[in-house]
Amino acid sequence: MAPLLPRAPRPLSSARRALTPAALLATGALLLTGCSTGTAGGESDGGSTAAAGTTGEFPRTVTHEFGETTIEEAPERVATVSWVNHDVATALGVVPVGVPALDFGANENGSTDWFDAALEESGAEAPETYSETDGINFEAIAALEPDVILGAYSGLTQEDYDKLSEIAPVIGFPEDAVAYGTSWQDSTELIGQALGREERAAEVVADVEQQIADAAAEYPELEGTSFVYGTLDPSAADQIFAYTAVDNRPKFLQSLGMVQSEAVEEAARGKEDEFYVTWSPERADELTSDVFVSWAEDEGVREAIENDPLLSRVPAVADGALVLQSDQQEVLSVSAASPLSIPWALENVLPDIAEAAASAGGQ
Known part of the structure; x- marks a missing residue:
């Protein structure tokens, strides 16, 4: 079963995360x-x-x-x-x-x-x-x-x-x-x-x-862009899962004008109390979205995903619109969203997603 938050530790390192309280x-x-x-x-x-x-x-x-x-x-x-x-x-x-x-x-x-x-x-x-x-x-x-x-x-x-x-x-x-x-x-x-x-x-x-x-206005490419927020991991028992509208991660992107993948919405129908759904790797090409946001233990997982004969068929992966978060604090800021973490996420998490959205839209 997929945890609410991944457990694997990873040190943080990014100069852009040094924000002032203001x-x-x-x-x-x-x-x-x-x-x-x-x-x-x-x-x-x-x-x-x-x-x-x-x-x-x-x-x-x-x-x-x-x-x-x-x-x-x-x-x-x-x-x-x-x-x-x-x-x-x-x-x-x-x-x-x-x-x-x-x-x-x-x-x-x-x-x-x-x-x-x-x-x-x-x-x-x-x-x-x-x-x-x-x-x-x-x-x-x-x-x-x-x-x-x-x-x-x-x-x-x-x-x-x-x-x-x-x-x-x-x-x-x-x-x-x-x-x-x-x-x-x-x-x-x-x-x-x-x-x-x-x-x-x-x-x-x-x-x-x-x-x-204000952030949505700064990144107009987000409006109407479809997404899957989940996990792709060739080494996991469940190689693909996606968060449903119950979870704070999709809520965050929807608040910015993005839309949940129709494939995820269909898979989640009748499961209103569940915050994620699993997806068969054999049906990876059916998990359609413009952008896929995923957690990974380290950036090296990207190569494993792209070389996997099934996971590489996820449309957003095939199109180069995979956002791979390997920083635990980035993951936490959205999955455990709060009025303090959201402004931080807008500064530190959103730019990569917006870049992928712009690429998917041909901008």
Whole structure:
């Protein structure tokens, strides 16, 4: 079964990824006016900046996949599970006291470029980290004594939710989402509700969506260009799989005006809860699209794909429109999309895709 994120480690190296906080966030003052207090947070002269940034009243009740969660007071100590949630909380002005350690896509700091930029902008201390290699680290989370635990983007099960709820109020993923299928907009809205920062959440979403619109205007060749976002790997058990519209990767390209391959849409019909579909290599020539975006452990996989008698028949590969991502942080920025990672992806991931789209369109 294809994982949400590949696991093979690879060091990062690219000068173009060294972005300033201003370039990443565009409106840093809007996204990052405030931080958390406590073990891993900072303080301001005004006292609790987490509480000071709230616009909603407490207590409040938030509805999600596992029911309703009541939060009595504006949370100051926030812990998160999975990816995305800590980015969202930070974008809303509350730097968590604890977050999962990255085992994929980490930079030299064991973090990400976009979170590091936001953290520096906030002036807060770095959160404590805990491993999720073997699942949710209940003991480490409990030790932080959080006021709320965020899992708006996650694969929480009912058992996970019940156990975490013994520690603090828990926010699961939205009712209409599937595990790991929450859009970055919905994650931001839901976490904004939990933190009493709905107004801030709406502003953050509007700002990032404007950045997406600006990027789409900068690359008009994307409009109407069809794509497959998946994996081609001659050495894998499943040599071809493609992400469906449930997944954040296709959502990212669709937000820029690109369109999902009709072949993938047909294969995904009736599988609305699945974020990928497998594809037979014997039918590689039927997986039609203008562009194919794929993850690879290293750039050498490209030659293996192009020399494979079946995978080389994928139309986008045959046409020279294969975008091969061998940088884990690039993969993470789109697959675990957040209001902090999307601006980074627009700067670091999109140019290669736009170049392939222009080539496919003969521009």
